[in-house]
Every structure is written in C-alpha cells, then in structure tokens.
Amino acid sequence: xxxxxxxxxxxxxxxxxxxxxxxxxxxxxxxxxxxxxxxxxxxxxxxxxxxxxxxxxxxxxxxxxxxxxxxxxxxxxxxxxxxxxxxxxxxxxxxxxxxxxxxxxxxxxxxxxxxxxxxxxxxxxxxxxxxxxxxxxxxxxxxxxxxxxxxxxxxxxxxxxxxxxxxxxxxxxxxxxxxxxxxxxxxxxxxxxxxxxxxxxxxxxxxxxxxxxxxxxxxxxxxxxxxxxxxxxxxxxxxxxxxxxxxxxxxxxxxxxxxxxxxxxxxxxxxxxxxxxxxxxxxxxxxxxxxxxxxxxxxxxxxxxxxxxxxxxxxxxxxxxxxxxxxxxxxxxxxxxxxxxx
Numbered sequence: 451x452x453x454x455x456x457x458x459x460x461x462x463x464x465x466x467x468x469x470x471x472x473x474x475x476x477x478x479x480x481x482x483x484x485x486x487x488x489x490x491x492x493x494x495x496x497x498x499x500x501x502x503x504x505x506x507x508x509x510x511x512x513x514x515x516x517x518x519x520x521x522x523x524x525x526x527x528x529x530x531x532x533x534x535x536x537x538x539x540x541x542x543x544x545x546x547x548x549x550x551x552x553x554x555x556x557x558x559x560x561x562x563x564x565x566x567x568x569x570x571x572x573x574x575x576x577x578x579x580x581x582x583x584x585x586x587x588x589x590x591x592x593x594x595x596x597x598x599x600x601x602x603x604x605x606x607x608x609x610x611x612x613x614x615x616x617x618x619x620x621x622x623x624x625x626x627x628x629x630x631x632x633x634x635x636x637x638x639x640x641x642x643x644x645x646x647x648x649x650x651x652x653x654x655x656x657x658x659x660x661x662x663x664x665x666x667x668x669x670x671x672x673x674x675x676x677x678x679x680x681x682x683x684x685x686x687x688x689x690x691x692x693x694x695x696x697x698x699x700x701x702x703x704x705x706x707x708x709x710x711x712x713x714x715x716x717x718x719x720x721x722x723x724x725x726x727x728x729x730x731x732x733x734x735x736x737x738x739x740x741x742x743x744x745x746x747x748x749x750x751x752x753x754x755x756x757x758x759x760x761x762x763x764x765x766x767x768x769x770x771x772x773x774x775x776x777x778x779x780x781x782x783x784x785x786x787x788x789x790x791x792x
Contacts, residue, residue, distance in 0.1 A: 524738040525584055526690050532577050533694055536701045539570035544616055544781065557617055567609045575602055578669050587676025594672070597665035604661025611654025625779065626766055626786040655710065663711045667718045670743065674722055677740025678729045691742045698742075699749030704780060706754055712777045715754075719747050 547555075547563035555561045575598050582594055615623070622634045629648045630636055638644055687695075706715045722744060726736060736744060758777060761767055766786055767778045 524688050524691055524742070525581070526688075528577060528581055528584070529691070529694055529698070529742060533698050533701065535570065535573050535577070537697065539566045539573065541701060541704055543567055543570070547616055552620065557620060561613065561617065563616065564609065564613045567605075567612070571602060571605045571609065574605075581673055582669065585673050585676045589672050589676065594669065597669050600661050601665040604658050604663070604665070607653055608658030608662055611650050611658055614650055615654055619785075624785050626770055626782040628770060659709050659711060663705075663709055663714055667714060671718055671721060674740055674743055675725060677737050677743070678734040679737045680734055687738045687741050687745070691738060695742065695745045695749060698746040699753065702746060702750035703753040703757070706750060707757060707777055708779050708781060710777065710779065712754065712775060715750070719751060722747065
C-alpha cells in the first residue's frame with residue numbers, strides 16, 4: 451500500500467500532457483516514439499487587451515495604456531445642455547432683444563439679450579470644463595485653464611460691443627453697411643466720434659471674437675484628440691446623438707458665419723481630419739463623442755458652402771465682404787433683405 455501511494459504522489463507531480471503540448475508516447479513493441487501535438491487554446495483579444503498594446507502620441511505627449519483603455523460613453527447630458535444653451539443664450543440673444551418691448555429694457559440699460567450673454571459667459575466655460583473632466587485622456591491643465599480665462603475675457607469684451615451695436619438697430623443702424631457708411635454715423639460731428647464707433651466695432655467683431663473663439667475651438671480640439679478607441683463596439687453613435695447632430699451643426703453654421711471665423715473653423719476641421727487619418731493608421735477610431743463632434747463640423751461645412759453659394763452674386767454683401775473669403779453674416783442679410791421690407 452505504501453508503494454502504491456508513493457507512485458500516486460509521483461504521478462501527481464508529473465506535468466500533465468495538456469500542459470506540455472507535446473506528448474511522447476511509445477507504441478507497443480519498440481515501434482518508436484510518436485509525437486502528438488495539441489495546440490494550446492487561445493481566446494480572442496478583447497478590446498481592453500488590444501488597447502493595452504497600443505500607444506499613441508497627442509499634443510500632451512504619449513497616452514498611457516490605461517488612458518487608451520478608458521473609452522468614455524456618449525455624454526448625452528453635456529452635449530444636450532451644450533446645444534440647448536448655445537441656441538437659447540447665443541443664437542436667441544439678439545432675437546429676444548427685438549421681441550421684448552423696448553419699455554421693459556430702455557436703451558440706456560442692458561437689454562434682455564445682454565442678460566442672455568452674461569448667462570452664456572458663465573454656463574459655457576462650466577460645460578467646457580465638465581467636458582474636459584470626462585475626457586478619457588489626461589489633457590494639459592495649464593493650457594485648459596488659460597484657454598478658459600481668455601475665453602471669458604473675449605466673451606465679456608464681445609458682450610459690451612455687441613450690446614451697443616444691436617441697440618443701434620433701434621436708431622436705424624444697418625449691419626450690411628460698414629461703420630462709416632451707415633446713415634446715422636457718417637454725419638456725426640466731430641468726426642472723431644466715428645473713430646470711436648469704429649473702435650467699438652473692432653472690439654466687438656475682431657478682438658472679442660478672436661479671444662472668444664480661438665480658445666473655444668482649441669478646447670474642443672484638445673477634447674477631440676482623446677476621443678479614439680480600438681473597440682469596434684464604441685465606434686457608433688447612439689440614437690440621441692444622431693438627433694443632436696442637426697441642431698449642433700446648424701448652430702456652428704451660425705457661429706462661423708456671424709462670428710466671421712471661417713478660417714479658424716476650417717483650420718480646426720482639417721486638423722481634426724488629419725488626426726483621424728493619422729490615428730486610423732494605428733487602428734484607432736473615433737468613439738461616439740468624437741463622431742458626434744466630427745459629424746457636427748462636417749454638417750457645418752456643408753451648410754456654410756450652401757450659404758455662400760446662395761449669396762454669391764449679392765452685390766451689396768459683396769461690397770461689405772470683399773476678398774477671396776466671402777462669408778456673409780446672417781444679421782447683415784437680415785437687415786438688408788428682411789427688415790428693410792417692413
């Protein structure tokens with residue numbers, strides 16, 4: 451019995467045939483050794499495993515495997531609030547100013563549109579920061595904070611200039627004309643007052659827009675740079691995202707045309723396209739959030755092209771927007787072709 455127990459212990463200590471993968475076996479009577487091969491079982495690589503083997507570089511250096519493995523779900527709440535407040539507080543701002551009775555908001559006091567702009571200057575930076583927080587990639591904090599600060603400064607400068615310019619509409623100011631060509635301004639005395647109005651227009655349309663929109667698109671691009679995944683299951687947009695693409699793309703059309711930032715927009719769009727093609731070579735593809743942002747910008751580009759083609763031969767707008775890049779403002783079109791009829 452002791453000998454049998456010892457043989458059993460020695461047998462348990464030997465490697466099992468499944469472990470070796472090569473099984474030496476002697477077949478009867480000195481026929482020699484026959485080797486039987488049994489391949490090891492392999493399981494297919496999961497999305498997380500494949501992501502850990504990938505390492506890609508972005509504007510903030512290399513992305514770690516853990517960061518690449520984290521794929522963010524679609525941020526329905528943030529994108530919905532973002533689109534809603536853009537339409538109400540930005541696009542609806544001048545409309546609300548025209549709709550509400552002038553007696554409620556006298557010309558020497560802030561209009562309802564100004565209060566919309568104040569709310570926009572607070573809510574938008576907050577949503578941008580929340581968007582950065584949810585990025586699966588760690589983004590540079592210093593660039594993010596400086597961009598937010600410059601964004602708020604630019605939007606605040608634009609608040610003052612845009613408030614005065616839109617209040618001038620009640621006095622007969624025409625947006626489709628330059629400052630010096632406007633009937634209510636060209637006869638001002640002394641003429642240095644015209645220079646003051648041109649300075650106000652510069653703060654509104656140039657300095658304010660640059661300090662507002664450059665950090666805005668920079669933050670969106672930094673967020674977009676982290677929206678890549680190797681998991682095929684994350685490469686599709688859910689149904690609510692598809693519903694938000696149209697209003698989001700239409701708002702960016704308004705932003706690009708009214709803000710006169712087509713060069714900035716087209717530069718950002720092609721930078722996003724180049725990043726998509728670069729990451730595709732590494733077998734990394736856009737996740738649902740990246741697809742939503744890229745689809746919105748693609749729709750915006752299409753709408754801008756249709757807008758320019760429609761007004762290509764307008765002589766009055768052509769005079770105000772000379773040069774190769776011709777992108778008329780919607781409010782200039784409104785004062786020229788809509789309000790002038792009433």
